Amino acid sequence: MLDLTFESPKIKTIAGAKHDWELVIGMEVHAQVSSNSKLFSGASTQFGAEPNSNVAFVDAAMPGMLPVINEFCVEQAVRTGLGLKAEINLFSAFDRKNYFYPDLPQGYQISQLYHPIVGEGEVIVDMEPGIARRVRIERIHLEQDAGKSIHDMDPNMSFVDVNRTGVALMEIVSRPDIRGPEEAAAFVVKLRQILRYLGTCDGNMQSGSMRADVNVSVCLPGQYEKFIETGDFGHLGTRCEIKNMNSMRFIQQAIDVEAKRQIAIIEAGGKVDQETRLYDPDKGETRSMRSKEEAHDYRYFPDPDLLPLEIEQAWVDDIAKTLPELPDEKKARFVKGFNLSEYDASVLTADVDSAGFFEAVAEGRDGKLAANWVINELFGRLKADEKDITSSPITPAQLGGIIDLIKADTISGKIAKDLFEIIYTEGGDPAEVVEARGMKQVTDTGAIEAAVDQIIADNPAQVAKAKENPKLAGWFVGQVMKATGGKANPKAVNQIIAAKLAE
Amino acid sequence: MSIDEQTAARVAKLARIKVEPEALPALAQEFTNILGFIEQLNEVDVEGIEPMTSVTPQRLYRRSDVVTDGDQQEKILKNAPDAREGFFAVPKVVE
Numbered sequence: 092m093l094d095l096t097f098e099s100p101k102i103k104t105i106a107g108a109k110h111d112w113e114l115v116i117g118m119e120v121h122a123q124v125s126s127n128s129k130l131f132s133g134a135s136t137q138f139g140a141e142p143n144s145n146v147a148f149v150d151a152a153m154p155g156m157l158p159v160i161n162e163f164c165v166e167q168a169v170r171t172g173l174g175l176k177a178e179i180n181l182f183s184a185f186d187r188k189n190y191f192y193p194d195l196p197q198g199y200q201i202s203q204l205y206h207p208i209v210g211e212g213e214v215i216v217d218m219e220p221g222i223a224r225r226v227r228i229e230r231i232h233l234e235q236d237a238g239k240s241i242h243d244m245d246p247n248m249s250f251v252d253v254n255r256t257g258v259a260l261m262e263i264v265s266r267p268d269i270r271g272p273e274e275a276a277a278f279v280v281k282l283r284q285i286l287r288y289l290g291t292c293d294g295n296m297q298s299g300s301m302r303a304d305v306n307v308s309v310c311l312p313g314q315y316e317k318f319i320e321t322g323d324f325g326h327l328g329t330r331c332e333i334k335n336m337n338s339m340r341f342i343q344q345a346i347d348v349e350a351k352r353q354i355a356i357i358e359a360g361g362k363v364d365q366e367t368r369l370y371d372p373d374k375g376e377t378r379s380m381r382s383k384e385e386a387h388d389y390r391y392f393p394d395p396d397l398l399p400l401e402i403e404q405a406w407v408d409d410i411a412k413t414l415p416e417l418p419d420e421k422k423a424r425f426v427k428g429f430n431l432s433e434y435d436a437s438v439l440t441a442d443v444d445s446a447g448f449f450e451a452v453a454e455g456r457d458g459k460l461a462a463n464w465v466i467n468e469l470f471g472r473l474k475a476d477e478k479d480i481t482s483s484p485i486t487p488a489q490l491g492g493i494i495d496l497i498k499a500d501t502i503s504g505k506i507a508k509d510l511f512e513i514i515y516t517e518g519g520d521p522a523e524v525v526e527a528r529g530m531k532q533v534t535d536t537g538a539i540e541a542a543v544d545q546i547i548a549d550n551p552a553q554v555a556k557a558k559e560n561p562k563l564a565g566w567f568v569g570q571v572m573k574a575t576g577g578k579a580n581p582k583a584v585n586q587i588i589a590a591k592l593a594e
Numbered sequence: 595m596s597i598d599e600q601t602a603a604r605v606a607k608l609a610r611i612k613v614e615p616e617a618l619p620a621l622a623q624e625f626t627n628i629l630g631f632i633e634q635l636n637e638v639d640v641e642g643i644e645p646m647t648s649v650t651p652q653r654l655y656r657r658s659d660v661v662t663d664g665d666q667q668e669k670i671l672k673n674a675p676d677a678r679e680g681f682f683a684v685p686k687v688v689e
Contacts, residue, residue, distance in 0.1 A: 190608075
C-alpha cells in the first residue's frame with residue numbers, strides 16, 4: 092500500500108490575559124447507519140416520513156415487545172471499524188442507558204458501554220498538503236437513536252415524533268488528540284469522507300445523519316505532552332462537553348468561545364465545572380444544560396433482552412475483502428500514479444464519485460491535464476450550475492475526447508474551452524463536433540503566414556515598435572488569433588511572427 | 595450496602611415515580627434489605643469463571659435488513675393521553 096508522509100500541524104494557542112493556553116479536544120461523532128430498517132425493529136428508517144408512521148411496537152416500547160438485532164447494522168459497524176483500521180471485537184454486548192425524556196419511549200437507550208463492537212483505530216486528519224494530525228479512535232459502539240421533539244407548534248405543548256427512535260447509530264469516540272478548532276472540523280470532514288467511501292453512513296449533517304459532541308479543555312503548554320507520556324488526565328484541564336453540533340462552522344465557533352470562557356474562569360482564579368453545554372450560534376456563547384446534569388446518572392446495566400453479540404473472524408474477514416480503496420490510499424495512488432500534486436489529489440478524492448470520474452477521464456491519458464480539466468473546468472462549471480458530479484451533463488468519455496483533441500493538436504486550448512461548453516450544454520461526440528463546426532486548429536503554416544503578412548502590411552507603426560521591443564510581438568499574436576477565429580495553432584503563430592518581425 | 599432516604603428519593607426521581615416523604619424511610623429500608631440479600635453472592639468465589647449470559651446455548655438471533663413493520667400511526671398514538679396532528683403532545687419540554 093502506498094502512503095504519503097506527513098508532519099503534525101503546529102499547535103494552536105489562545106492568548107489569555109496572563110499566558111498562552113493550548114486546547115485539548117476529543118470528539119464523539121454519532122453517525123447514522125445507512126440501513127433500510129431500524130437496529131432492533133423492522134420499521135423503516137426513511138427520513139421525512141409522516142410523524143409516527145415509521146414506528147414498530149418495539150420502538151414505541153409497548154409492554155412485552157422484544158428487540159431483535161438487524162444483522163446489516165452490525166456489518167456496517169464492523170465495516171466502519173475496518174475502515175478506521177480498528178480492532179474488531181468478536182464479543183460485544185448491549186447495555187441500557189437509563190434516562191427520562193419524552194422522545195425516548197423505553198426510558199432507556201440500548202447502547203454498548205462495557206463491550207463495544209469496535210476498539211482502537213485511527214483517522215489521519217488532513218490539514219494541508221504534507222500536514223496532518225493522527226487522531227486515535229478509542230471505540231465505536233452501536234446504539235439506538237432517540238425521537239424528535241418539536242417545540243414551536245404549540246405555545247404550551249411539545250410535539251413528539253418517534254420515527255427516528257431506534258434507528259441505528261454508530262458512536263465514534265476519539266481520544267483527546269485534536270488540538271484546535273480547525274482540526275476538530277477537519278476531523279469531522281475526514282470521518283465523513285471515510286464513512287461515505289465505505290457506504291456505512293450518508294454523512295448528511297442537515298438531516299442529522301451525523302452529529303458531534305465536542306469535549307473541550309484548556310491547559311498550559313507542556314501539559315499535554317505530560318498527559319501523553321503518562322496517560323494521566325490530571326495533567327489536563329477540566330473538560331466541558333458541547334452537545335449536538337451539526338455544522339463544521341459551528342463546531343469551530345463553539346470550541347473557540349468555550350476555550351475562551353474556560354481561560355477567563357481559570358485566569359480569574361476560578362474553577363471550570365465539568366458539565367454539558369449547548370452552543371447558541373445566535374448569541375455566540377455556550378450555556379449549561381442543567382437538566383442534562385441531573386439526568387447524568389444513567390444507571391447502566393446489561394440489557395437482559397439481548398444476548399451478547401458474538402461474531403466470527405471469518406465473517407469479519409469476508410467484510411474486509413469487500414472494503415473499497417479508502418481516501419488516503421486513493422490520494423497516494425493519484426499522486427504517484429497520475430503525477431498529481433497532493434492538493435489536486437485531495438480535491439479529486441474528496442468524494443468517491445469525483446475520484447471515479449477523474450480516473451475514467453485520466454485512464455490512458457495525461458493525468459495532470461485530466462486533473463486540470465476536471466478540477467478547473469468541470470468542477471467550476473458544475474458549481475455554477477449547483478450540480479454535483481453524479482449529475483454531470485458531460486461524461487468522462489466526452490471530457491476524455493476533448494483532452495485527446497488537445498493532445499493531438501487538433502484544437503487549441505482556447506477552442507477546447509468553447510468545445511467543452513458546447514458538449515456540456517448540447518452533448519455530442521467532441522471529435523464530430525469539431526469536424527462539423529470547423530473548430531480545427533489551423534496548422535497550415537501557409538494560411539497562418541498569409542494572415543500574419545496581412546496584419547504586418549496593415550500596421551506599419553506597430554511593426555516598427557515591435558522591432559525595437561520584441562515583447563510587443565504579443566499584440567500580433569492576438570491579432571492573428573482574432574483573424575483566424577482562435578483556431579490558429581499558437582505555437583506556429585508565435586514562430587512565424589518572430590521570424591517575420593526579425594526580417 | 596445501606597441506602598439512605600436521600601438516595602431513595604433520588605432513585606425515585608430518576609425513575610419518575612412519585613414518593614411521598616413519609617414513605618421514604620420504609621422504601622430506603624426495603625432497598626437496603628434487597629441489596630443486602632444480593633450482597634450474599636459476594637461470598638462466592640467466581641475467580642476465572644465466565645459470567646453466564648443465558649441458560650440456553652443460544653446465539654443472538656439476527657434479522658435481515660428489511661422493512662416489515664410500521665405504518666400504524668393510529669395504533670401507536672391510540673394510548674397517548676394527548677395526540678395531535680400525528681404527534682404525541684406532551685407538556686412543554688425545552689432546553
